[in-house]
Amino acid sequence: MAKQAQLLATNDFCHRPHDIAVEALAALKPRVSLTTIEWSTTRRVVRKPDGTKTDWSPTRSKALLPIMVAHDNPAVREIIVPKPSRIGGTMIAENFAAKCLDNGPSWDVMWYLAGPNEVTSYADRVLRPLMEDHFPGRLPKAGTDGNTKTLKRVGSQTFELMVMSKTTTTNRQAGYIVFDEPDSYGKAWRSNFLEQGRQRQSDLGTDRKIYACAHPDVGWSGGIAAAWILSTQGIYVFRCPKCGTHGSPYPTKHWPDVPRFRLSYEKAEEGTPVDQRLALAGRTAAIACPHGCELGELERGQMIDDGAYMHKGQVLDVEAGIIGEVEENETWGFWVHVLMSGQVPLSSLARQLEGALEHKERTGKNDKLKQVLVRTFGEAFESEADLTGIDAAALRRRTAALARPSSAEDEGVVDFPMGFVPRQVRFITASVDPGHRKADVLLRGWDLERRSWLIDRFTIRQRKHADGMMRDIDLLNVQDDWHVLDAVIDRLVPIQNRPGEALPVAVMMIDSGDGNITHKAYEYCRRMAGRKWGAWPRVRPLKGMAGKRPHLGIKPTWLSVDDDGKKIDPPVPLHIAGVDGLKDDLFGNDDGAGFLLIDDGSPGQIYFASDFPQAGYDELFREPKIEGTYVRNGAQETIDLLAYTECGRLLLKPDREDIDWAGGKLPPWAKPVSLKPKGGDHADAGRDDAPAKPVPAAPKRTAWDAMNRNGPR
Secondary structure, eight states: OHHHHHHHHTTTTOOOHHHHHHHHHHHHSOOOOOOHHHHHHHHOEEEOTTSOEEEOOGGGOGGGHHHHHHHHOTTOOEEEEEOOSSSSHHHHHHHHHHHHHHTSOOOOEEEEESSHHHHHHHIIIIIHHHHHHHOTTOSOOTTSTTBOSSEEEETTEEEEEEESSTGGGSSOOOSEEEEESGGGSOHHHHTTHHHHHHHHTGGGTTSOEEEEEEOOTTGGGSHHHHHHHTTTOBEEEEEOTTTOOEEBSOOOTTSTTSOBOEEEOOOOOTTOOHHHHHHHHHHTOEEEOTTOOEEOHHHHHHHHHHOEEEOTTOEEETTTEEESOOOOOSEEEBOOOGGGOTTSOHHHHHHHHHHHHHHHHHHSOOHHHHHIIIIISOOOOSSTHHHHTOOHHHHHHHHHHHTSOSSTTOTTOOOOOTTOBOTTOOEEEEEEEEOSSOEEEEEEEEOTTSOEEEEEEEEEOEEEOTTSOEEEOOTTTOGGGGGGGHHHHTOEEEBTTOTTEEEEOOEEEEEOOOTTTHHHHHHHHHHGGGOEETTEESEEEEEEEOSSOOSBOSSOEEEEEOTTSOEEEEEEEEEEEEHHHHHHHHHEETTEEOGGGOOSSOTTOEEEOTTOOHHHHHHTTSSOEETTEEOOOSOOHHHHHHHHHHHHHHHHOTTOTTOBTTTTBOOGGGSOEEOSTTOOOOOOOSSSOOOOOOOOOOOOOOHHHHHTTSOOO
């Protein structure tokens, strides 16, 4: 007791009254409100893997600063950030979460990760050091309810790490919710995490914030990329320091008219050892601006510092830059690409990309390539078509470029409107994709080397009845409505620059695969048995099947009885199409590039009418091949129609020896006919072909035609 009294007398166990007063006064003072950038710059301590500490610096990546500013914008409730790995996207959320606990707003923080291993790892690597470095002495005793491994309480606020699951998304709410790598969540959560967050904050009104960041592993069909589509769709805009052109390192398919800055490097000759290929790629790596200027690391840093995000409502002028105001939206998106982050050198990016391409060439597998593009570059990868730069906008630009002659006698000009046959076309095939209340139609012209011209693409939705009224068709229940297709097989398509001449439709393939309308399709084909080339039916049903199989079955199945066992007379030939192989022809596979990628006039190139509908272009890219399987991602009828017109070409066998194309002895399905009253009879031609019936006169155009020619919708 005497010793303790002596210690008390020397003030070793007592605070000076002055010190107690100073501490109390500091607690009573109102705290100074700081922006997220100000708090991060002045108070954030970053602990490195080796345990050393450093201050957070805004120069780490200036392209991330607008995302931090959005955290302070009261009009922004949700922030969506697709990104590559290791560029600081998660640290943005750490900074704001710590600011909430230290400086306000006074929100609880809920942080969702994919699984228990991720939670444990993050708790050890990030949460524990974050609390030790910023809130010493402000946490409850370790191991108590307010200071566990995954939950930390600072004053009245909590910071909790959780696995994304049913139990953690009920009976909880927080002002700040972070969805960390949602593309790695289970299937039940990866595409609706944003809705889950909104439900957790439904009682908070506008006083809330959601932040989601991930590399886009799922692609456009879900996850972070699908959430970004619902946002302001922000992309970063560079200005070339050499030529002044504006563009984006990754405009995505949702900004099709924005020019792109790309990683560029010299390709080694075929057969070069892989180590030399990688060395050459790294040595010559640069960024190529849309006009071809080569930009190094110095220019890259300048473009990052001077760049800005462009959002929906704004437009890009290639010279003036971003123009306009962001349209109102409480969900803001910021797509971050690796070229926007100077932390990864261009030489390293080139070596990684070339290594992945070499792996693909050697093994035929794109797994490594996908990882590099998604995680290193931050790009949405769904199929190898993403590598080609071919998309709906690129095809439109190609069509426009082909229509512009470089000289008065340029033979390479391809400029034809829908409803006309270009001079190179020798015959036409048609395909129909029927639905319940519509029928999508494509007419495709061919030469003898598989070049093709998309002559028409439209959707039929109505039929004129005997009382003169136009009514919606019902192909599921009304058999007579199928006769709207008569106008397709009977159609004569005028030949461009040859007045009075036209080509008939050689064959019409009808997709009967929809089980709801299959037998209606068969019955229509039976009724159309009179449309023949000799004994050869011109209207044929077809059923597409996935998997490895021939493009078209060698022999059709002749349907002679219906489901009730009643005889069908005449029998109907049903063809089986290998749709995967047909689509590979369009988009390419390990055996070579697809026809849609050919742009130099080589055999197989596909040309589009100058007024081909925008929806038709878009539909071509809504069924990506993911892990070897075509996955539908929206309306994609034009893809199927292209495949089925190829089936029609295969049935016609234009390469057979008994057709004298050069000598002018043409089969009736390829012989031009006159649109004049007394012309147009078909001549004998071909091994199995006989004289065709007279081709009906071209139907008179009506308002109904205009109504049904608005293209796919």
